[in-house]
Amino acid sequence: MLRLDRVSAGYGRAQVLRALSLEVKAGEILCLLGRNGAGKTTCMRAIMGLLPLMSGRIWLDKTELSALAPHQVPRTGVGYVPQGRRLFAELTVAQNIEIGLMARGSGPEVREEVLDLFPRLRERYHQRAQTLSGGEQQMLATARALCLRPKVLLLDEPTEGLQPSMIAAIREVIVGLRHKGVAILLVEQRVDAVLSVADRVAFIENGQGGVVMRAEDLRADHTIIDRYVGV
Amino acid sequence: MDLGPYLVLATLEGAVTAAVLALTAVGLSLVFGVMRVVNIAHGEFFMLGAVIAWALAHGLSGHPAVGFAVALVVAPLVVGALAVAADMTILKRLDYDPERTIVATIGLLYIIQQLTLMGYGPDARPVAAPFNTRLAIPWFEKGAEGWQMIWPWGLGTTSYKLAVIAAAVAVLCAVWALMARSRIGLVMRATQSDREMALAFGIPVERVYALVFGLGAGLAALAAVLIVPIQQAHYLMGADPLLLSFVVVIIGGLGSLPGTVVAAVLIGLSDGIISVFFSPTLAKILATLLVGLVLVFRPQGLFGKRGG
Incomplete structure (x- = not known):
C-alpha cells in the first residue's frame, strides 16, 4: 500500500533521511522505532510532501505521492496526526x-x-x-x-503526555482502524505501547533503515531494541 | 458657536477618515495575519485604486455617478488582479519568507509608483462625487424660552461623506462575514493558524495566499475609490494611507481584524478632532506617540496575542 523507495530528505543542506525504504501494507500497523533525531518525524513529513525529497520515491498503491503537490497528498487518502497535535x-x-x-x-x-x-x-x-x-x-x-x-494513517507519538485512560482509548481506535484495513505507520517512543499494538517494527538509525521485525519476535528478544533505541 | 457643534463637525470628519482607514488597514492586516507578509506596497495599491477611478470617471461619458459606480467595481478587481499577479510572480518565488518579502514589496512600491508617474503624470486630479448634497446639522441651545433647535453656520456635512461611512461599514461587515461565516474564511483562518497543517489537510495554501493578497489590495483600492472625490488622485498619495495603516495595525495588533477596526476608529476620530481643534501635524505626532507607547508596553498590540 504505502511504499518508500530509497528516500533521502532533509532540511536545507542537512540530510536526515538516507535512502530509507519502507513498506506498510493494508490492515497493518508498522511502527518506526529509533532514537531521538533518527529521522522518524522527518520520514512522516516527507511522506506528506512537507519536505522536498532529495532523491527516491514514495508510492501509495499506484499513485506516486512524491510527484504530487503537498496539498494533493492528503486527497489521495493519507491522514496525518503530527507530533504535538498541531x-x-x-x-x-x-x-x-x-x-x-x-x-x-x-x-x-x-x-x-x-x-x-x-x-x-x-x-x-x-x-x-x-x-x-x-x-x-x-x-x-x-x-x-x-x-x-484515510487509506494510510501516519501517527507521530499519539500517546505522548497522555494519561493511561486516554492512551487506552487511542489504542482502541488504532486497533479498530487496522481491522478496517487502514495501513498505519506509527512513531512511538514507548516500547511497551509499540509491542502491544504493532504488527511489525522497523528500526531507523541516522536516517537509514535498519532491521524490520515482527513485533511478536521482538517481544521475545529485547536485544535489538536495546541496540537501536537504547532503552 | 459653542464647542459642541465643532466637536460634532470634527467627529464627522474623523469618522470619514476612520472609515477609509479601516478599509485600508484591514487589507494590510489580513495580508499580514494570513501570509505573515508585511506589504510595504499596500499604499500603492490604494493609489492605483484612485488613479483607476480617475481614469474611468474621465473615460466614461455621462453623469459622474456612472464612472464612479464602474470604478467602485472595476478598480478593486483590477488592483486585486495585479496583486494576485505580483503574489504569483514575486512573493511565491520567495517562498513567502518574511524578510525577503519586505524587500520585494519595497521594490514593488517603487515599480508601481514610477510606472504610474510615467503613465498618469505628476498632477493631482479630481474625481467628481456621484452625489454631494450639503446637509446642515441642527444643534440645540438653551435660550430664554428653553431648548431651541438652531442651524449654526458652518455646521454641516455632505451626503457623500455619510455615504462613504455607510459603504465602509457595509464592506467591513462583509469582510467579517467572509472570514467568520464562509468556507473560504475558514480555510483562510486555518492557513493563518498553521500553514503546514493546512497543506497536510489538502488546503492549496499558495492559492489561498494569492486570494488573500488580492483581497487585501482590493480593499485598499476600494477605500481609495471612496475617498478620491474628497481628496484627489496623485501618484504619491499612497504614502499617508500606508503610514496610517501601519499605525492602526500596530496599535490594533498585527493580524487582528477587530483590533484593526477599533484602532482605525480611534486614530481616525482623534485625527479628525485634533486636526480641527489644534493641527493635523499634532494629530500625526500623537498617533506616532501612541504607536511608541504600544510598542513599549504592549508590543503585540491592543488586541493581538503574544507571539502570534
Whole structure:
C-alpha cells in the first residue's frame, strides 16, 4: 500500500533521511522505532510532501505521492496526526473537523462516525481547540485525520503526555482502524505501547533503515531494541 | 458657536477618515495575519485604486455617478488582479519568507509608483462625487424660552461623506462575514493558524495566499475609490494611507481584524478632532506617540496575542 523507495530528505543542506525504504501494507500497523533525531518525524513529513525529497520515491498503491503537490497528498487518502497535535488552535472542534472533512469531500456521515468514536468531542463541539485538555486535543487531532477516510494513517507519538485512560482509548481506535484495513505507520517512543499494538517494527538509525521485525519476535528478544533505541 | 457643534463637525470628519482607514488597514492586516507578509506596497495599491477611478470617471461619458459606480467595481478587481499577479510572480518565488518579502514589496512600491508617474503624470486630479448634497446639522441651545433647535453656520456635512461611512461599514461587515461565516474564511483562518497543517489537510495554501493578497489590495483600492472625490488622485498619495495603516495595525495588533477596526476608529476620530481643534501635524505626532507607547508596553498590540 504505502511504499518508500530509497528516500533521502532533509532540511536545507542537512540530510536526515538516507535512502530509507519502507513498506506498510493494508490492515497493518508498522511502527518506526529509533532514537531521538533518527529521522522518524522527518520520514512522516516527507511522506506528506512537507519536505522536498532529495532523491527516491514514495508510492501509495499506484499513485506516486512524491510527484504530487503537498496539498494533493492528503486527497489521495493519507491522514496525518503530527507530533504535538498541531490543531488549528483558534478554531473550534467543529471547525477543525470541518477542515478534515473538506480535504476529500467527506460527508456528514463521516463526521458522525468520527464523533461516535470520540464522544467527548461532541460535548466540546463548539469549544476552541486551544481550550481542550491534552487528551481531548489528541482525540481531535486523530478525529481530524480520520475525517479524510484515510487509506494510510501516519501517527507521530499519539500517546505522548497522555494519561493511561486516554492512551487506552487511542489504542482502541488504532486497533479498530487496522481491522478496517487502514495501513498505519506509527512513531512511538514507548516500547511497551509499540509491542502491544504493532504488527511489525522497523528500526531507523541516522536516517537509514535498519532491521524490520515482527513485533511478536521482538517481544521475545529485547536485544535489538536495546541496540537501536537504547532503552 | 459653542464647542459642541465643532466637536460634532470634527467627529464627522474623523469618522470619514476612520472609515477609509479601516478599509485600508484591514487589507494590510489580513495580508499580514494570513501570509505573515508585511506589504510595504499596500499604499500603492490604494493609489492605483484612485488613479483607476480617475481614469474611468474621465473615460466614461455621462453623469459622474456612472464612472464612479464602474470604478467602485472595476478598480478593486483590477488592483486585486495585479496583486494576485505580483503574489504569483514575486512573493511565491520567495517562498513567502518574511524578510525577503519586505524587500520585494519595497521594490514593488517603487515599480508601481514610477510606472504610474510615467503613465498618469505628476498632477493631482479630481474625481467628481456621484452625489454631494450639503446637509446642515441642527444643534440645540438653551435660550430664554428653553431648548431651541438652531442651524449654526458652518455646521454641516455632505451626503457623500455619510455615504462613504455607510459603504465602509457595509464592506467591513462583509469582510467579517467572509472570514467568520464562509468556507473560504475558514480555510483562510486555518492557513493563518498553521500553514503546514493546512497543506497536510489538502488546503492549496499558495492559492489561498494569492486570494488573500488580492483581497487585501482590493480593499485598499476600494477605500481609495471612496475617498478620491474628497481628496484627489496623485501618484504619491499612497504614502499617508500606508503610514496610517501601519499605525492602526500596530496599535490594533498585527493580524487582528477587530483590533484593526477599533484602532482605525480611534486614530481616525482623534485625527479628525485634533486636526480641527489644534493641527493635523499634532494629530500625526500623537498617533506616532501612541504607536511608541504600544510598542513599549504592549508590543503585540491592543488586541493581538503574544507571539502570534
